[in-house]
Amino acid sequence: MILVLVETDAAGAVEVSRESLTFARDLSAAGGGVPIDAVVIGSMTDGLRQQLASYGVRTVHHAGSDDLAAFAGAAWAATVQAAREAAGSVVVMAAGTPRGNEVLAHVAARTGVAMAANVLSFSGLSPFVVTRQVVGGAALEEMRLDQRPAVFTVAGHAVEPSPAPTPGEATVVECRPALTEADLVARVVSTDEPEPDLSGSLKSARVVVGAGRGAGSADGFADILELTELLGASLGVSRVVTSLGWRPHHEQVGQTGSRISPDLYIPCGISGAIQHWAGCATAKNILAINTDPDAPMVTKATHAVIGDLHEVVPAISAEIRRRRG
Template structure:
């Protein structure tokens, strides 16, 4: 059995969870899924479309609030004698998978992009921010792996009718010590979700010049109904908040259009934006990696080019 740990939000299985399911379904059958906590309406049917035969839903006080150990105990309970356990390459997916691997004393492969068949299981995973791939063997069972976000196309497979099995996992007291005790909601302006789910992202980097240099890029993002993202240097210098950072130590985005302005395109940044469908780079240096890797480019100072684009959009809209 292959078991996929699935994260959910109000709309159902999250995007990276669906990508992980897509990879898991290709690894063999039968495919089961485990959901801990909220089970949104329609998610059992949704998971069936990916070939999931059984959805294990963990409920009870022990898993009501997130805790890495308690949630991993629930996944371990559902795993039974699974040969492979797959989790999404999100912060929570990584955390639960690492707890599971530590509890079972088996290796774990993070950020997998492809998995072969055979024994030992051989996987390919991203290292060095995705700029290098590693072939790795997972000789123990279950093989525990997480699937890198936006590296596998979300693709439902041969649909089946999934059945729901609700269970209350046995969780030891020691596994309840480190768990979320309270959550402070932050408004939309203070979170990275807007960035990771945006269809259009406008990026700004060192070329912004100062904390005051983002007005035009913010306006362009607003005009396009998108989000603003920045490079690491921008947050390191304190020009913009960290939750806006795109990159290896920030958010991974996969918008239809990414418009990086004044961003050179170091590996740290590329790690977070490589999955963008179309990249339009605006940079004064035509040799910058961001320009050479882009689909389209404008060579010029972002402080001149971006206001001109904004003006043109407003002019056409009358």
């Protein structure tokens, strides 16, 4: 049996959790169709139950006690562990978010097994071997998970989220973990609202135009913003751009920013350091614009234009406008 920790927001299961459920179905099919259960901590609505059913979930283990109202990694791990024991799960999964990685690290420590973070795929079940991102996504590693339960998180955008051909029942059962005082020592006590994302939904954008140090200054984004608008794209920037105060942090792509998986990524004047590559490595096509033909982003790109972005980008925009009449 496979158990998936599902993170939620006001709209239901978040995208990366839906990706994890899709990954779980592939794993289930390889294992002969073993059931998939979900753990939900916090609010449980009928809309969420129906959504989980559409992704093939058999049973939803719901924990909604007051002690779990604020996130606490150890307490959430105790909840996942209680659900695992109730269901007899041999696989425990979550999305590779900061929260998912923290909770499953606790689960692995409590059960005395190894944990694989940021898994992209699996090959074979005996032995069970997974391929995962390491070094900020700059390299891939194969890891054998011989112990049970197999505990791992799924890298963001490793698969496309898709409903199951046959819905599950998604029967809701209450999960009441036996929490200790130690489980609640470290927990969230307050949160701040993030800055509004004026560039659109960067994480789900199908086209992203990126800008790095090559923009030159805070006033050097006019051409890039014009191209972004023409393409109906979202704007993403490198860490150096936000560190210099040229653009707000919510536009940052990378290990400490957003992880994107667009159909097309156009990084302009971005060298492609490991930290940035970790955020865009799953882009389906990359068109790099850079003056350095040996820049990591150029060498990894699907296509590249060697030149100054302040000359190349306006030329692209002009051609788009010409073709559109």
